Amino acid sequence: MSVYETFKKSFWGPTIAWKRLFTKPVTIRVPKVYREAAPRYRGFHVNDWELCSGCSTCSKVCPTDAIKMVPVDITVEPGKKAQRPAIDYGRCTFCAMCVDICTTGSLNMTREYIHISDDPNTFFFLPDETGIHHNNPPLGYQRDENSDLLDLERVEMEELPGEDRVDSFIEFVKGYSREQAIVEASRCVDCELCIDVCPANMDIPRYIESVYRDNTTEGVDWIYKTNPLPGVCGRVCTHKCETVCSIGHRGEPVAIRWLKRYIIDQESTEDIIRHAKEEIVKKSTGKVAIIGAGPSGLAAAYYLALMGYSITIFESKALPGGVMRYGIPRYRLPDEALDKDIEVIKALGVEIKCNTTVGKDITLDELKEKYDAVFLGTGFTTGRSTRVPGTDHKNVLMALPLLEKIRDYLRDPENAEKPPIPASLIVIGGGNVAMDVARSVARLQKMEGKKINVKVTSLESMEEMPADLEEIVEGKEEGIMFFPSRGPKEVVIKDGKIVGLKTVACTRVFDEEGRFNPQFDESDVTIIEGEMIVEAIGQAPDYSYLPEELSEKLEFVRGRLLVNEKGQTSIPWLFAGGDIVHGPDIIHGVADGHKAAIGIDEFLRNKEG
Amino acid sequence: MSKEVKLFLGPNHPGMHGNSSVHLYVEGDTVVKSRLVPGFLHRGFEKLMERRTWMQNLALIPRICVPEPDINEMVYAMAIETLTGIEVPEKAHWIRMIILELARIAAHLMAMGGIGGATGLYTMPYWVMPDRDRILDIFEKITGARIYHMYIIPGGVRKDLPQGIEKDILEVLDYIESRSDEYENLLLKHRVIRTRTKGLGVLTREEALEMGVTGVGLRATGLPYDIRKVDPYARYDKVEFEVPTATEGDGYARFTLKYLELQQSIRIIRQCIDMMPKEGPVNVRFSRGSALRFRVPAGSVYAHVESSRGEYGYFVVSDGGEKPYRIHVRGASYPQGLYGVENKLPGTRIEDVALWLGTMDFCSPEIDR
Numbered sequence: 001m002s003v004y005e006t007f008k009k010s011f012w013g014p015t016i017a018w019k020r021l022f023t024k025p026v027t028i029r030v031p032k033v034y035r036e037a038a039p040r041y042r043g044f045h046v047n048d049w050e051l052c053s054g055c056s057t058c059s060k061v062c063p064t065d066a067i068k069m070v071p072v073d074i075t076v077e078p079g080k081k082a083q084r085p086a087i088d089y090g091r092c093t094f095c096a097m098c099v100d101i102c103t104t105g106s107l108n109m110t111r112e113y114i115h116i117s118d119d120p121n122t123f124f125f126l127p128d129e130t131g132i133h134h135n136n137p138p139l140g141y142q143r144d145e146n147s148d149l150l151d152l153e154r155v156e157m158e159e160l161p162g163e164d165r166v167d168s169f170i171e172f173v174k175g176y177s178r179e180q181a182i183v184e185a186s187r188c189v190d191c192e193l194c195i196d197v198c199p200a201n202m203d204i205p206r207y208i209e210s211v212y213r214d215n216t217t218e219g220v221d222w223i224y225k226t227n228p229l230p231g232v233c234g235r236v237c238t239h240k241c242e243t244v245c246s247i248g249h250r251g252e253p254v255a256i257r258w259l260k261r262y263i264i265d266q267e268s269t270e271d272i273i274r275h276a277k278e279e280i281v282k283k284s285t286g287k288v289a290i291i292g293a294g295p296s297g298l299a300a301a302y303y304l305a306l307m308g309y310s311i312t313i314f315e316s317k318a319l320p321g322g323v324m325r326y327g328i329p330r331y332r333l334p335d336e337a338l339d340k341d342i343e344v345i346k347a348l349g350v351e352i353k354c355n356t357t358v359g360k361d362i363t364l365d366e367l368k369e370k371y372d373a374v375f376l377g378t379g380f381t382t383g384r385s386t387r388v389p390g391t392d393h394k395n396v397l398m399a400l401p402l403l404e405k406i407r408d409y410l411r412d413p414e415n416a417e418k419p420p421i422p423a424s425l426i427v428i429g430g431g432n433v434a435m436d437v438a439r440s441v442a443r444l445q446k447m448e449g450k451k452i453n454v455k456v457t458s459l460e461s462m463e464e465m466p467a468d469l470e471e472i473v474e475g476k477e478e479g480i481m482f483f484p485s486r487g488p489k490e491v492v493i494k495d496g497k498i499v500g501l502k503t504v505a506c507t508r509v510f511d512e513e514g515r516f517n518p519q520f521d522e523s524d525v526t527i528i529e530g531e532m533i534v535e536a537i538g539q540a541p542d543y544s545y546l547p548e549e550l551s552e553k554l555e556f557v558r559g560r561l562l563v564n565e566k567g568q569t570s571i572p573w574l575f576a577g578g579d580i581v582h583g584p585d586i587i588h589g590v591a592d593g594h595k596a597a598i599g600i601d602e603f604l605r606n607k608e609g
Numbered sequence: 610m611s612k613e614v615k616l617f618l619g620p621n622h623p624g625m626h627g628n629s630s631v632h633l634y635v636e637g638d639t640v641v642k643s644r645l646v647p648g649f650l651h652r653g654f655e656k657l658m659e660r661r662t663w664m665q666n667l668a669l670i671p672r673i674c675v676p677e678p679d680i681n682e683m684v685y686a687m688a689i690e691t692l693t694g695i696e697v698p699e700k701a702h703w704i705r706m707i708i709l710e711l712a713r714i715a716a717h718l719m720a721m722g723g724i725g726g727a728t729g730l731y732t733m734p735y736w737v738m739p740d741r742d743r744i745l746d747i748f749e750k751i752t753g754a755r756i757y758h759m760y761i762i763p764g765g766v767r768k769d770l771p772q773g774i775e776k777d778i779l780e781v782l783d784y785i786e787s788r789s790d791e792y793e794n795l796l797l798k799h800r801v802i803r804t805r806t807k808g809l810g811v812l813t814r815e816e817a818l819e820m821g822v823t824g825v826g827l828r829a830t831g832l833p834y835d836i837r838k839v840d841p842y843a844r845y846d847k848v849e850f851e852v853p854t855a856t857e858g859d860g861y862a863r864f865t866l867k868y869l870e871l872q873q874s875i876r877i878i879r880q881c882i883d884m885m886p887k888e889g890p891v892n893v894r895f896s897r898g899s900a901l902r903f904r905v906p907a908g909s910v911y912a913h914v915e916s917s918r919g920e921y922g923y924f925v926v927s928d929g930g931e932k933p934y935r936i937h938v939r940g941a942s943y944p945q946g947l948y949g950v951e952n953k954l955p956g957t958r959i960e961d962v963a964l965w966l967g968t969m970d971f972c973s974p975e976i977d978r
């Protein structure tokens with residue numbers, strides 16, 4: 001087809017423009033003529049400092065390196081870093097990816113259209129809450145669910161459903177498959193906020209990255225740098241890290257705990273031992289005694305063994321593990337996972353003397369004689385009582401001894417004493433230990449063919465309960481009944497048998513200053529029916545093994561031992577950690593053990609020198 | 610016999626299309642030899658892409674082609690979608706077509722302005738640029754930016770269309786149509802322009818095919834080769850439009866085809882607005898995880914689209930990582946820009962060189978990449 005004929009030559013063609021000679025030009029004279037930018041305009045950035053956590057994800061996604069994180073003078077809280085993004089508009093491409101990935105939603109773009117300044121330094125700025133030009137510009141581009149560059153949903157963890165899991169003590173969390181773990185790991189933005197909050201300062205982003213790269217062997221290395229109990233922590237850690245995970249601001253935090261478990265579950269004990277042995281860095285001489293094979297004692301033993309010390313742990317129970325072995329129920333922490341962790345520690349030459357109670361089978365003074373340093377990791381072993389009338393009844397039990405009995409029984413039903421399995425149970429307390437008791441007894445009831453009849457009552461309301469939310473939710477699914485905001489008044493006994501617990505309404509647990517100061521409404525009385533009661537309102541240390549003259553020299557703060565940052569008590573050769581220093585928390589124990597190992601090493605080397 | 614003189618056209622020259630340089634060896638007024646000297650603009654785009662994550666490249670690729678950046682986003686997204694096997698939601702296909710055709714109109718308007726400029730008819734650029742600006746206004750409303758939209762992303766588009774944008778688009782299309790008479794009179798019916806471009810830079814079909822010239826360069830030789838028809842992407846197979854062709858193969862034919870195509874683009878957009886689903890998702894995530902860790906399954910793919918200058922494609926190789934292993938860009942201007950400049954300019958008069966480059970729609974960044 002010829003296009004020559006499509007448009008015929010026009011005589012007026014060249015003159016057509018002249019008619020526009022007097023029309024108004026469309027020129028916009030900046031900055032004099034104001035031009036309103038579109039509502040989505042990708043202008044300059046604003047950053048809400050209150051919201052911003054300093055996670056640096058914006059700077060990582062920036063394709064042009066236009067964002068630098070700079071230190072700022074603000075008070076840091078957990079989950080925040082004292083740094084904020086500074087943006088160099090000499091580099092910025094105004095792509096707004098930083099806005100789309102912002103973990104908190106603090107970063108947005110304005111509709112500012114022009115920026116005119118004689119000073120080139122104004123093109124590099126630190127955004128603040130007053131905006132760039134301090135003129136509160138209208139907001140332009142903002143992220144929406146389509147443009148979001150984060151993955152806000154967690155890969156669901158498969159668990160046995162409530163009605164099935166209550167049938168047995170089998171671990172009900174199934175663990176991630178390889179594919180699931182990699183996807184979950186890919187949600188991490190490597191912001192490192194979790195590291196600061198983890199008591200053991202585990203390098204979480206690094207081990208998550210190793211999952212993402214499908215290299216769990218490397219992951220094991222990263223984990224063992226600060227935590228020799230990953231099988232345990234990967235299951236039952238209080239996961240403080242997840243509470244600050246930056247993805248949690250707008251979505252579900254990365255499942256850090258399950259990823260740790262995934263790594264450890266992938267590697268064989270032999271492989272981990274081989275790795276661990278490669279880490280033995282220097283040969284030191286010296287002998288250290290550790291009292292208690294709980295989290296802190298085992299951690300201290302592991303790191304001291306890596307340094308070449310000869311370690312003996314004295315454990316009063318028949319098996320090592322402390323609260324991990326005797327407190328936490330099997331359905332949450334199976335023996336095999338704990339054994340795997342302990343196996344690695346033992347493989348470094350750590351000797352664990354079980355059934356040996358310090359203070360009875362061997363004295364602390366003897367240990368002092370035979371060893372160069374001693375570490376105390378004796379934990380919280382005794383329970384607290386509400387001391388309300390009737391608690392001296394034989395069917396009012398303490399949580400820890402009952403849990404211990406249950407675990408012993410499950411381990412060896414033939415030889416161990418059978419724990420009492422009441423037709424109805426009342427648990428007093430709202431913490432994780434209370435949940436452990438309630439859920440364990442519910443299982444036993446079910447296994448015995450009884451109806452589940454377990455009631456939990458606590459001073460705290462449902463929202464205030466200190467137990468992990470998942471414990472409460474799972475407990476409910478398993479058929480546990482909750483009676484929150486009630487204070488125990490008296491154990492109701494008829495004909496020598498417990499028939500219930502008289503409770504009054506608790507109107508307030510904490511006062512204005514946040515101190516524990518419960519208030520009750522005595523007119524609101526209820527009797528919760530049950531034939532056995534377990535008190536799970538807290539645990540306490542037992543220092544009976546400490547000789548008096550040592551006790552006098554040691555410093556205590558509200559029942560806990562005072563130590564320096566290296567875990568050293570006021571007696572130079574005596575170190576301590578775990579519950580007796582920080583209160584009940586496995587990961588704190590691990591961190592304390594690690595710190596104390598460094599402290600003991602320093603102490604012994606100085607002594608030698 | 611006259612003396613042979615070497616002249617430098619560009620890189621900074623009003624007659625040059627972008628920052629390249631053409632070394633012209635002339636005898637009298639006639640070019641006897643010409644050499645393209647690229648490398649003044651971007652360099653290493655393809656390598657830069659290998660160092661950025663799949664997501665970060667979205668900010669880089671539009672810069673390969675400033676007049677029509679969206680095609681880069683489109684081919685990149687198409688390649689990744691093929692590798693991941695992801696299905697783009699219906700609505701996103703239509704939105705993408707609206708964006709691509711708006712971009713084509715904007716690019717054609719600019720090219721028409723360029724032809725005006727090369728012939729001394731400066732009224733043309735003065736008219737088309739503000740008219741093109743109206744399209745940029747639409748882009749600003751949809752994407753938040755006027756030039757570098759970063760809107761078409763793997764899996765769909767970045768955001769849904771803003772409320773009521775259809776009305777604005779139709780208004781702009783009506784306006785551009787209302788300008789048709791003036792454009793035709795000023796450019797296509799203009800005596801001087803016709804005289805200067807008819808018979809200029811004739812490219813035969815054989816030559817075009819041999820060099821790999823596509824777009825209007827090829828269609829002006831009568832071959833209706835248009836990727837939108839021969840290998841339809843998005844929903845081009847669902848809309849009615851024509852592929853204008855010509856037989857002359859010269860400069861006039863080429864820019865007339867551009868003008869006619871512009872009319873077809875208007876027709877396509879109107880159909881898109883009618884046929885686009887009103888509701889529904891506009892993207893699907895092509896990978897779970899944060900943008901920092903998006904991964905594309907290993908494999909290789911060639912994705913191509915019809916740009917305003919011809920076939921535009923990306924050959925993408927992924928090794929399954931967070932960054933592309935290799936991306937090769939097939940710029941539509943490459944054949945005419947490189948082989949065309951060297952083979953077809955000799956014999957041309959100096960004053961026609963800029964016009965030749967203009968009608969062939971030579972775009973430097975597609976060569977310097």
Ligand code: SF4
Nearest residue numbers: 062092093095096098
């Ligand atoms: S808009 Fe894009 S280039 Fe600019 S700072 Fe944000 S991420 Fe970087």
Ligand code: SF4
Nearest residue numbers: 188189191192194245
């Ligand atoms: S796990 Fe969460 S807090 Fe830790 S680095 Fe990753 S995104 Fe940040």
